Amino acid sequence: MKTDLEIATAAKLKPIQSIINGLDILDEEWEPYGKYKAKLSLGLLDRLNNEKDGNLILVTSINPTPAGEGKSTVTVGLGQALKQLGKKTAIALREPSLGPVMGLKGGATGGGYSQVVPMEEINLHFTGDIHAITATNNALAALIDNHIFQGNQAQIDPRQITWKRVVDLNDRALRQVVVGLGGVKQGVPREDGFNITVASEIMAILCLANSYQDLKARLSKIVVGYRVDSSPVTVADLGVEGVLAMLLRDALKPNLVQTIEGVPAFIHGGPFANIAHGCNSLLATRMAGKLADYVVTEAGFGADLGAEKFLNIKSRAGNLDPKAVVIVATTRALKMHGGVEQDKLTEENLAALNEGLSNLAKHIETIESFGLPYVVALNHFTTDTAAEIKVIEDWCQARNISLALTTVWADGGKGGIELANQVIQKIAEQKVNFQPLYPLTASIKEKIDTIAKRVYGASTVKYSALAEQQINEFSQHGWGDLPICMAKTQYSLSDQPDQLGRPTDFTITIRELRPSIGAGFIVALTGEMLTMPGLPKQPAALKMDIDATGEITGLF
Structure with missing residues (x-):
């Protein structure tokens, strides 16, 4: 069986000009980034602002196993299937981070015959967007420390600096560090730390900004720390939003590549969903919507x-106005939620499968609570048995749940035709009554309680003394009307990664809140969630190499 990399490198890519020609993009609205990648001008959106938006389809999943469940693969495969059905289609994905690429989870370009290409370039440095975010984040950190060293006009309390440095790697040794050592000429000694780049507020800002002006305005609102009187200090107080926006000038432009079957793929921005908001850039999604009749995003x-x-x-x-949702499930993840150990997931276990379906049920309820139609996509693995598939089919049929078996890894777009037809039917037939789960006027606690109880299924929410204090302070600063971005383990509905399936009567613990005022939300950290991951005992990096000709090996 060929690896993802072998399949990707054997694919015949079209020159990026050919992909551009299939879309309503003018010559002055794009620039080549090599043979198979392009950057798109923000002026494209200005020109197409009054055009009708395409049908937006969101792909999500049940709680995954550590290896992931092929959500990106299904996203790409669905896009390719829609194209095979004659629909003008585009997909919109996040950019992969080097942390998981070299760690445990792998890349984010799909798999098999449902990949975005050039896979190896996208999974490594791509167009340098994440590096630009890293440089911008760390430039701000350097400017903060220099401001203090040069007299501290803004009266920043060095003990209350909240802005951390970042690196696009999993590096647990950098979670807590001390900077400024070595004498009076080296700066002011203080405790500091690193986050992974994709957890930076600057990544979130890039993914939610809609113009250069909006980018600069959002950057100016970043809270970098506090004064002795606990009043917040912002980037605007330092007067450096202009240089930060300059460093992000090219990174703000969405990237265009293609799938193995030539579907246009907008890949831009990459915040993690367990510690940030987990979506590709708003600019890329909106551009795709103006240029295609169907947009598949994850x-x-x-x-x-x-x-x-x-x-x-x-x-x-x-x-945005999403029209339908695809919920990806796999037999192996459902069995794991039914109590099967990770090393035995390839063995048939119908009892565990039935038990694990409770996890799928909860995610279905969540999507229904937003008023959106959905289809369950069973992402097929070669180890799935006929009996296991029938258990899931019978479960869905008994509950009148639309289910499509997908074989997009092995068959590309052809393996997603059933899913595509069901999604098209849902969009055509069902009335969408999409509504967010809470109003922005709700209090911080009310918003957190809504997410914890309605989405996770928690019975109670517990707040640490620090979180209680921060809620009061944030409300006093005028931040109470912002949405909440929960930082929580991806493996469980609870904040404990070992509580699989559909736990009940559990408590969500909010240990700390962090203001992301430039991004426009408040981050609530639950349980023991970390914003700088570590590498596993056997990181994927150990299998990666290049040969004498520079060809990459071991990259999935």
């Missing part, structure tokens, strides 16, 4: 994370 991890944030945060910020 949000990270399960419906409890990425989909909730797509619908409560991104859709509200961009005035």
Whole structure:
């Protein structure tokens, strides 16, 4: 069996000009980035502003196993299937982060014959957007420390600096560091730390900004720390929003590539869904919607994370109007939620499968609560048995749930035709009554309680003393009307990764809140969630190499 990399490198890519020609893009609205990639001008949206938006389809999933469940693969395969049915289609995905690429989960370009290409370039440095975000984030960190060293006109309390440095890697050794050591000429000693780049507020800002002016305005609102009197200090107080926006000038332009079957693919922005809002850029989604009749996009991890944030945060910020949702499930993840150990997921276990379907049921309820029609996509693996598939089919039929078996990894778009037809039918036949789950006028606690109880199924929410204090302070600062971005484990509906299936009568613990005022939301950290992941015992990086000709090996 060929690897994803072998399939991707054997694919015959079209020159990016050919993909451009299939869309309503003028010569002055794009620039080539090599043979198979392009950057798109923001002026394209200005020109097409009054055009009708295409049908927006969100792909989400149940709570995944550590290896992922092929959500991106289904997204790409569905886009290719819609094209095979004669629909003008585009897909919109996030950019992969080097952290998971070199760690455990892998890349984010799909798999098999449902991939975006050039796969190896996209999974590594792509067009440098994430590096630009890293540089911008760390430039702000350097400017903060220099401001303090040069007299501290803004009266920043060095003990209350909240802005951290970032790197696009999983590096647990950098979670807590001390900077400024070495004497008076080296700066002011203080405790600091690193986040992974995709957890940076600047990543979130890039993914929610709709213009250069909006980008600069959002950057100016970033809270970098506090004064002794606890009043917030912002980027505007330092007067550096202009240089930060300059560093992001090219990164703000969406990227265009293609799938193996030539479907236009907008890949731009990459916040994680377990520690950030988990959606590709608003600019890329909107561009795709102006240029295609059907747009397939995905949000990270399960419906409890990425989909909730797509619908409560991104859709509200961009005035998006999703038409349907695809919920990806796999037999292996359902068995794991039914109590099967990870090393035995390839073995048939119908009892565990039946038990694990409770997890799918909860995610279905969540999507229904937003007023959206949905289709369950059973992403087929070669180890699935006929009996296992029948259990899921019977379960869905008994509940009048639309189910489509997809074989898009092995068959490309052809393996997603049934799914595509069902999604088209849902969009045509069902009335959409999409509404976010909470009004922005609700209090911070009311919003958190809504997500914890209606989306996760928690019975209670517990707040640490620090979180209680922060809620009061944030409300006093005028931030109480912002949406909530929950940082939570992706493996469980609860905040404990080992509580699989559909846990009941559990408590969500809010240990800390962080203001992302430039992004336009408040981050609530639950349980022991970390914003700088670590590498596993056997990271994927150990299998990666290049040969004498520079060809990459071991990249999935």
